[in-house]
Amino acid sequence: MNNQNLIDLLHEVGGADDYFKGVSRPREMLPDNILLFSRNDRGILSPGIISPDLHQRWVLIISLRGRGNVKIDCSCESLGPAETLLIPPLHLHSYAKIAKSLNWAFVTFDWPQHTVSSVAWRGVRRLGPDARILLSSFIQEWIRPARDGLLLSSRLYRLLRALYPIHDPKETDHSVNLIGSVHALQLNHPGIRLAELARRLSMSESHLRSRFREEAGLSIGRYLRETRLRRAASWIKEEGLSVKCVSERAGYPDVCTFSRSFSRLFGYSPSTMR
Numbered sequence: 001m002n003n004q005n006l007i008d009l010l011h012e013v014g015g016a017d018d019y020f021k022g023v024s025r026p027r028e029m030l031p032d033n034i035l036l037f038s039r040n041d042r043g044i045l046s047p048g049i050i051s052p053d054l055h056q057r058w059v060l061i062i063s064l065r066g067r068g069n070v071k072i073d074c075s076c077e078s079l080g081p082a083e084t085l086l087i088p089p090l091h092l093h094s095y096a097k098i099a100k101s102l103n104w105a106f107v108t109f110d111w112p113q114h115t116v117s118s119v120a121w122r123g124v125r126r127l128g129p130d131a132r133i134l135l136s137s138f139i140q141e142w143i144r145p146a147r148d149g150l151l152l153s154s155r156l157y158r159l160l161r162a163l164y165p166i167h168d169p170k171e172t173d174h175s176v177n178l179i180g181s182v183h184a185l186q187l188n189h190p191g192i193r194l195a196e197l198a199r200r201l202s203m204s205e206s207h208l209r210s211r212f213r214e215e216a217g218l219s220i221g222r223y224l225r226e227t228r229l230r231r232a233a234s235w236i237k238e239e240g241l242s243v244k245c246v247s248e249r250a251g252y253p254d255v256c257t258f259s260r261s262f263s264r265l266f267g268y269s270p271s272t273m274r
């Protein structure tokens with residue numbers, strides 16, 4: 001682009017109606033700690049590995065070729081070519097009926113200040129022409145040898161904006177990352193109870209319950225229970241501990257109670273896993 005091109009552009013800019021009011025940047029914080037990877041083998045999508053923790057990051061799945069079912073908690077979405085699906089933190093997801101030939105892109109990221117209540121994330125979205133251009137610019141920035149993190153983040157943000165309605169986050173309500181705080185406490189104190197969590201976070205149990213459900217989209221009781229059981233499953237599988245030992249470490253009153261809860265979540269008993 002030469003000087004004349006720039007001059008022609010400036011003619012289109014013209015003057016300013018108000019010299020004290022410009023274009024503001026979005027109030028929301030941009031995505032951070034971004035990871036982009038692709039999958040073209042359906043076997044990789046179902047490795048049979050149980051993570052000890054519920055996923056703490058947002059996951060954007062983009063299908064360019066191949067159809068498959070994505071189960072999110074208790075619901076199931078059919079994802080086909082030129083479609084996307086956004087999964088918030090703490091929502092378990094698995095795959096079924098995946099096409100033999102596929103090209104799916106996965107973007108996982110942290111999104112400070114954003115919760116399930118600030119993003120209309122449910123349901124499959126079409127990847128229209130505008131979103132395709134934004135996705136292309138995002139991928140091109142990712143594969144650059146000297147990719148720019150700020151540019152990458154802004155391009156992902158624009159793609160998310162094009163696909164999913166985003167409400168202005170309430171800075172006063174979400175100034176503290178409650179999900180991260182609860183996760184850290186449970187990580188350091190396996191089997192911690194709700195009353196103790198509330199005390200350590202300096203809030204009432206009822207306020208903790210409502211705040212957590214608003215931010216995470218699920219009850220804190222379910223989160224604590226499932227995280228405790230997934231950690232127990234990893235102890236059985238990775239450390240080879242007995243079911244009795246694991247039930248005690250996980251804070252269950254007896255093996256029978258532990259086995260019932262374990263079977264309800266995973267579909268098979270802890271002894272079967274062992």
